[in-house]
Amino acid sequence: MTDADHNPSTRPDCLGVLTSGGDAAGMNAAVRAVVRTALSLDIQPYLIHEGYVGMVNGGEAIVKAGSADVGGILHQGGTSIGTARSEEFRTRDGRRTAAYNLVTRDITALVVIGGDGSLTGANLLSSEWPQLLAELVEAGQLEQEEADRHPVLQLVGIVGSIDNDMFGTDMTVGTDSALHRITEALDALHSTASSHQRSFVIEVMGRNCGYLALMSALATGAQWVFIPERPPQTASWEETLRRTVSKGREHGRRQNIVVVAEGARDRYGVSITSERVRDILAEGLGEDTRVTILGHVQRGGSPSAFDRVLASRCGYHAVHELAAGRAAEEAQLVGIRENRIVTSPLMDAVERTRSVAGLLKEKRYDEAMQLRGSGFVEAYETMRTLVRGRPRTPRDGAEPRRIAIVHGGGLAPGMNTGVRASVRYILDQGHIPLAVKGGFPGLRDGEVEELNWMSVHGWVSHGGAELGTKRFTPGPDDLPRIAQTITEQRIDGLLMLGTFDGYVAAEALHQGREHHPELDIPIVCLPMTISNDIPATEFTIGADTALNAITEDVDKIKQSAVASTRVFVVEVMGKESGYLALAGGLATGAEFVYTPEEGITLDRLKDDVERLTERFRGGQRLGVIIRGEGADDVYTTPFLWALFEKEGGGLFDVRQSILGHVQQGGDPSPFDRIQATRFAVRCVDHMLATLDSDAPESAMCGLLQGRITFTPLARFRELLDPGGARRPAEQAWYDHLRPIATTMSGLDRGQL
Numbered sequence: 001m002t003d004a005d006h007n008p009s010t011r012p013d014c015l016g017v018l019t020s021g022g023d024a025a026g027m028n029a030a031v032r033a034v035v036r037t038a039l040s041l042d043i044q045p046y047l048i049h050e051g052y053v054g055m056v057n058g059g060e061a062i063v064k065a066g067s068a069d070v071g072g073i074l075h076q077g078g079t080s081i082g083t084a085r086s087e088e089f090r091t092r093d094g095r096r097t098a099a100y101n102l103v104t105r106d107i108t109a110l111v112v113i114g115g116d117g118s119l120t121g122a123n124l125l126s127s128e129w130p131q132l133l134a135e136l137v138e139a140g141q142l143e144q145e146e147a148d149r150h151p152v153l154q155l156v157g158i159v160g161s162i163d164n165d166m167f168g169t170d171m172t173v174g175t176d177s178a179l180h181r182i183t184e185a186l187d188a189l190h191s192t193a194s195s196h197q198r199s200f201v202i203e204v205m206g207r208n209c210g211y212l213a214l215m216s217a218l219a220t221g222a223q224w225v226f227i228p229e230r231p232p233q234t235a236s237w238e239e240t241l242r243r244t245v246s247k248g249r250e251h252g253r254r255q256n257i258v259v260v261a262e263g264a265r266d267r268y269g270v271s272i273t274s275e276r277v278r279d280i281l282a283e284g285l286g287e288d289t290r291v292t293i294l295g296h297v298q299r300g301g302s303p304s305a306f307d308r309v310l311a312s313r314c315g316y317h318a319v320h321e322l323a324a325g326r327a328a329e330e331a332q333l334v335g336i337r338e339n340r341i342v343t344s345p346l347m348d349a350v351e352r353t354r355s356v357a358g359l360l361k362e363k364r365y366d367e368a369m370q371l372r373g374s375g376f377v378e379a380y381e382t383m384r385t386l387v388r389g390r391p392r393t394p395r396d397g398a399e400p401r402r403i404a405i406v407h408g409g410g411l412a413p414g415m416n417t418g419v420r421a422s423v424r425y426i427l428d429q430g431h432i433p434l435a436v437k438g439g440f441p442g443l444r445d446g447e448v449e450e451l452n453w454m455s456v457h458g459w460v461s462h463g464g465a466e467l468g469t470k471r472f473t474p475g476p477d478d479l480p481r482i483a484q485t486i487t488e489q490r491i492d493g494l495l496m497l498g499t500f501d502g503y504v505a506a507e508a509l510h511q512g513r514e515h516h517p518e519l520d521i522p523i524v525c526l527p528m529t530i531s532n533d534i535p536a537t538e539f540t541i542g543a544d545t546a547l548n549a550i551t552e553d554v555d556k557i558k559q560s561a562v563a564s565t566r567v568f569v570v571e572v573m574g575k576e577s578g579y580l581a582l583a584g585g586l587a588t589g590a591e592f593v594y595t596p597e598e599g600i601t602l603d604r605l606k607d608d609v610e611r612l613t614e615r616f617r618g619g620q621r622l623g624v625i626i627r628g629e630g631a632d633d634v635y636t637t638p639f640l641w642a643l644f645e646k647e648g649g650g651l652f653d654v655r656q657s658i659l660g661h662v663q664q665g666g667d668p669s670p671f672d673r674i675q676a677t678r679f680a681v682r683c684v685d686h687m688l689a690t691l692d693s694d695a696p697e698s699a700m701c702g703l704l705q706g707r708i709t710f711t712p713l714a715r716f717r718e719l720l721d722p723g724g725a726r727r728p729a730e731q732a733w734y735d736h737l738r739p740i741a742t743t744m745s746g747l748d749r750g751q752l
């Protein structure tokens with residue numbers, strides 16, 4: 001933002017932040033970001049406690065906030081400043097009192113974090129503001145001159161809601177955390193269900209929106225999902241459900257999980273409740289069927305890494321909007337679209353959101369589904385394909401393609417999920433999936449076998465890599481043997497799911513085709529690594545899981561220090577990419593983050609030592625420093641530990657923690673499962689299309705500005721860091737996150 005963007009007449013001196021309506025995990029991160037960004041811009045932030053109740057009550061409910069007031073809340077679920085429903089605020093008298101409480105504190109800008117109800121209420125207050133002040137003047141409660149000095153109440157909204165049903169943002173704060181809770185529960189039920197060959201019907205939240213139901217079903221390999229936007233299409237759906245379940249049993253499925261959104265209904269608008277589904281299964285099949293209603297568990301718990309980062313980004317941008325006076329004309333909503341923070345007119349978003357609920361009431365389901373966007377429709381279709389109990393019959397007459405699936409490089413959470421989706425989708429399209437065991441050496445040694453539908457049963461949620469993976473680049477001696485395997489196994493195309501090293505291996509094969517024409521088959525690469533260091537994509541599968549592992553571990557590390565003044569130096573993975581360090585630092589509230597992109601200099605260390613000692617002298621009791629493993633060869637983690645320990649003197653002691661392989665292991669997060677599935681399906685589509693083309697081409701799959709795209713593999717090198725580091729030249733996340741992390745840790749104010 002430039003100074004020219006600032007409109008001095010609307011730049012607020014003070015702003016208020018509140019959370020309202022239903023609570024959602026991540027609200028605290030948003031509040032923290034609002035407060036700290038405001039301070040960095042010399043705007044005085046006020047915390048408004050208990051939502052509109054506090055705004056109407058005033059007094060101690062509206063208090064000035066300093067940086068330390070929002071310390072230590074990032075990891076807490078719900079909202080630490082409270083939320084409440086206020087009937088008084090719905091009345092004009094209530095809003096006039098609220099306006100009085102704001103104007104007398106010089107608050108002329110608000111950040112409201114809540115659902116559509118809360119945002120509507122705030123918009124009403126903002127649009128009535130001039131009249132409310134006039135009424136206060138008339139009643140003798142306010143001087144005219146004071147009213148004149150505060151002509152507008154600027155408003156920016158951030159959607160805090162677990163439903164993810166809001167227009168103007170692809171994700172709402174709290175949705176990803178809710179998905180974590182549901183996925184944990186579904187994974188747990190899967191294991192008990194399969195021990196007993198039982199069926200479970202799980203009811204999840206979502207009165208008007210099937211997002212949580214659909215995505216959790218996709219992430220856990222549920223058998224069936226009922227959502228409000230897509231009632232069963234046929235009159236005989238009960239029979240189809242029974243048939244699907246019994247077919248699954250015949251094919252060896254040991255458990256059946258049916259996910260039902262609260263608001264699911266049939267074509268006639270009659271509710272499909274969890275009890276109704278249980279009765280269908282129990283009566284028709286004699287299945288031992290249990291119902292579990294997840295309820296408020298879904299709202300609770302510590303926010304996921306994604307929600308912490310999303311909320312921090314939204315809070316930061318909301319305050320910048322207000323500081324620049326960009327909400328003076330019209331209230332704005334800050335959200336995320338295609339991985340970019342965007343603003344849009346608030347009431348437009350609220351009205352469009354409500355129109356979907358209206359369409360559902362009128363049974364205009366197709367229109368409602370379309371309004372959810374193409375990603376939602378695509379996820380629904382993928383879900384339907386993947387849960388089918390058996391493959392589709394091969395395409396009429398055409399020779400089926402033989403597509404081999406191989407991992408390359410190190411381990412990434414989500415590999416099994418990606419293989420499962422690829423195998424089933426290849427079979428669904430009438431082709432033959434082949435598994436290569438043990439990575440590229442397996443391809444060299446002919447370790448290839450055909451897979452069937454049930455070979456990948458249950459893989460959706462497993463960490464690790466069932467097929468095996470290895471860091472290995474085929475050399476001149478390996479290429480002829482790989483060529484031989486390709487010929488013997490009649491492999492038409494190779495799907496490579498792997499890390500940077502896997503890409504290097506794929507590239508070696510691609511280049512080897514000049515000497516070995518058998519190697520001239522299309523290779524489609526799917527980015528799977530925790531390091532987020534692959535070109536032609538803005539994120540890689542596995543990074544979200546690693547980020548959550550880091551976040552959980554750092555939360556625990558911080559808790560271990562309750563009784564002492566202590567600094568932790570935490571080393572995270574990521575090789576020559578600082579993604580995990582920077583995003584991890586943002587999600588855990590680190591003081592300093594050292595990344596390979598910036599490196600570590602002696603000058604910087606000297607500054608940081610001084611800052612840290614000043615902060616502890618000022619009363620700080622706990623600090624976390626995150627160092628990416630590839631940040632510097634000389635200033636290692638033990639070096640930093642020794643340095644801070646010596647310089648901290650009696651002020652604090654220092655502990656180091658190298659998180660290591662916990663970051664690579666573990667079951668994939670819901671986000672990584674969903675993306676692995678989505679990418680895999682699109683990669684198979686791309687593979688089949690390129691095989692049908694005149695000149696099949698090898699490609700790298702990636703997500704660029706929210707869209708899945710394919711870039712020729714031949715461009716791999718040219719997209720890398722020109723300085724020779726093992727990372728892409730373009731790293732959008734760095735520009736998105738760096739300024740926010742700097743502001744959150746107070747580094748841009750020289751603040752102590």
Ligand code: ADP
Pocket residue numbers: 020021022052084085086087089090091114115116117118119120121122124
């Ligand atoms: P959510 O924000 O989660 O949708 P609610 O709809 O319960 O939650 O709204 C929270 C609060 O916002 C309400 O208790 C009320 O104080 C205020 N509010 C909601 N809708 C309006 C409205 N139309 N006019 C004024 N205030 C409203």
